Amino acid sequence: LSKLIxxxxxxxxxxxxxxxxxxxxxxxxxxxxxxxIFGDRxxxxxxxxxxxxxxxxxxxxxxxxxxxxxxxxxxxNTYKVDxxxxxxxxxKAPVLEIDLGPANHQVILGRRFFEIHxxxxxxxxxxxxxxxxxxxxxxxxxxEIPFGNLLPKLVDAEHQAEVDRREREMQAQIxxxxxxxxxx
Numbered sequence: 001l002s003k004l005i006x007x008x009x010x011x012x013x014x015x016x017x018x019x020x021x022x023x024x025x026x027x028x029x030x031x032x033x034x035x036x037i038f039g040d041r042x043x044x045x046x047x048x049x050x051x052x053x054x055x056x057x058x059x060x061x062x063x064x065x066x067x068x069x070x071x072x073x074x075x076x077n078t079y080k081v082d083x084x085x086x087x088x089x090x091x092k093a094p095v096l097e098i099d100l101g102p103a104n105h106q107v108i109l110g111r112r113f114f115e116i117h118x119x120x121x122x123x124x125x126x127x128x129x130x131x132x133x134x135x136x137x138x139x140x141x142x143x144e145i146p147f148g149n150l151l152p153k154l155v156d157a158e159h160q161a162e163v164d165r166r167e168r169e170m171q172a173q174i175x176x177x178x179x180x181x182x183x184x
Contacts, residue, residue: 008126009028009105010028010029010030010121010123010126011026011027011028011029011104011105011126012026012027012029012085012109012126012128013025013026013027014027014083014084014085014107014109015083015084015085015142015144016039016047016051016081016082016083016084016095016107017051017081017082017083017084017089017142017144018051018052018053018081018082019051019052020141020142020143021050021051021142021143021145022082022084022142022143022144022145023047023050023051023144023145023146023147023150024144024145024146024147025043025047025105025106025107025147026104026105026106026107026147027085027105027106027107027108027109028103028105028107028108028109029109029114029121029128030108030109030110030111031110031111031114031121032067032111033108033109033110033111034110034111034112035096035108035110035111035112036093036094036096036110036112036113036116037083037093037094037095037096037107037108037109037110037113038095038096038097038098038100038107038108038110039079039095039096039097039098039106039107040098040099040100040103040105040106040107041073041097041098041099041100043100043106043107043147044079044095044097044106046147046150046151047079047081047106047147047150048079050145050150051081053079053080053081054079054080055077055078055079055097056077056078056079056080057076057077058075058076058077058078060076061074061075061076062074062075062076062096064098066101072098072099073098073099075096075097075098076097077096077097078094078095078096078097079094079095079097080092080093080094080095081093081095083095084142085109085128086128086130088130090117095107106147117130117131118130118131119131
C-alpha cells in the first residue's frame with residue numbers, strides 16, 4: 001500500500017534566459033496546476049533582477065487557489081522570458097508570478113503549458129514526450145547560472161565563532177609583538 005501513495009514529484013531542470021544570460025531553475029511538472037508557467041514571487045524577483053526583466057502588471061488580479069484548496073494571493077504580474085526545456089526554447093514565455101511557499105522548485109509548468117505544446121508526460125521515467133523529435137536549430141549561446149548560486153550563503157554559526165576566535169588570537173599576538181618591539 002505504501003508504494004501506491006506519495007513518491008517523488010516530477011521535478012525537471014529548465015533555464016529562464018534573456019540577453020545571453022540564463023538561470024537554471026527547478027520546475028515542477030504539474031498537470032493539476034490550471035495555468036501555463038508559474039514562477040515563485042521571491043524567486044522571480046531575484047531572477048528578474050539578474051536578467052533585467054521587466055515586471056508587467058496585468059491590470060487585474062486573477063484569483064488563485066492553493067494546492068490545499070485555500071485561497072492564495074492572486075496573480076497580478078507576469079514576466080516575459082525565454083524558457084529553455086529539453087533542448088527547446090519558447091521565446092518570450094509568460095511566467096505568472098505567484099507565491100509557492102516553501103517549495104523545492106522555483107517554477108511550475110502547468111496543464112496549459114503541456115496542452116499548448118502537445119507534450120505528454122512519462123512520469124515513470126520522469127521525461128517529456130514531445131510531438132516531434134526536433135530540437136531548436138538556432139541554439140543561442142547563453143551563460144547559464146544555477147539559481148542556488150544567486151542566493152545568499154548561510155553562515156554556520158559554529159564555524160563563524162571559530163573564525164572570530166582565531167582572528168582575536170591573531171590580533172592579540174600582533175599586539176604582544178608590537179609591545180615587545182616597543183620595550184626593546
